[in-house]
Amino acid sequence: MTELAAAFPVDAAELDRLRARLAGAAAGAGVLDVAYRTVDSPVGELLVAATERGLVRVAFAGEGWDAVLQALAARISPRVLEAPARLDGVARELAEYFEGRRHGFDVALDWQLSAGFRRTVLAHLATDVGYGSTASYAALAAAAGNPRAVRAVGTACATNPIPIVVPCHRIVRSDGGIGNYLGGPAAKATLLALERGQA
CATH class of the missing domain: 3.30.160.70 (Methylated DNA-protein cysteine methyltransferase domain)
Known part of the structure; x- marks a missing residue:
């Protein structure tokens, strides 16, 4: 060759x-x-x-x-x-x-890699947790209609096929800890800092 x-x-x-x-x-x-x-x-x-x-x-x-x-x-x-x-x-x-010039995404999304409760969680995530803010896994579970499904919310975030655009990095632990992230904790911290204007 x-x-x-x-x-x-x-x-x-x-x-x-x-x-x-x-x-x-x-x-x-x-x-x-x-x-x-x-x-x-x-x-x-x-x-x-x-x-x-x-x-x-x-x-x-x-x-x-x-x-x-x-x-x-x-x-x-x-x-x-x-x-x-x-x-x-x-x-x-x-x-x-x-670059800090866009706070939301307008591209069309194809959700076929998510279904059921995971899809519901990601839909709430995409609309309910705004740029520069965070929410807890428990708060997202409540918004998705099942306050006791905190672990399922964690799984939905961990398997999010469209991270960044569907901002699972904005979901943190109730104690304020950063929590896990598919891209790694450093990537999650970078995204949160960028949205807070600290990057």
Whole structure:
């Protein structure tokens, strides 16, 4: 493979053009079910993925992107392709958020990776806990209609497929402790500090 690569070198720009052509052809033929790209952020590089319905996944590097892409292929469709153009709006809104210029997201969301009570919790999270504020797991359980389901709320936050955009980082322990986070405690602290204007 190394000899072949040396015999037919392709620069990064050409590879990007080829990828864009492939993504365009796949979209035109209606065979691009899940598009993905990566974006830089203060909490590390993020993988973002979308279906035609909207943003379906935001993943931290620590989650293992190969595993994330395999899960998307298994749960949604095997037709997964790196197609950055479909996610330009998401990338722009995330950049604005990380620059402190955006306090909420307007991108369409595809909720198919969440169901039942978890989906209810995430819906409340997306609408009830505003930028720069926090709520406890217990408060979110009450808002979701089941005050005793604190542990289930923790599970919903831990399995949130669209972190940052659906802000599970705003949920903290009742004693004020930061609690767990899929992206790690340092990422959670960074996001909370950013929203408080301390980043």
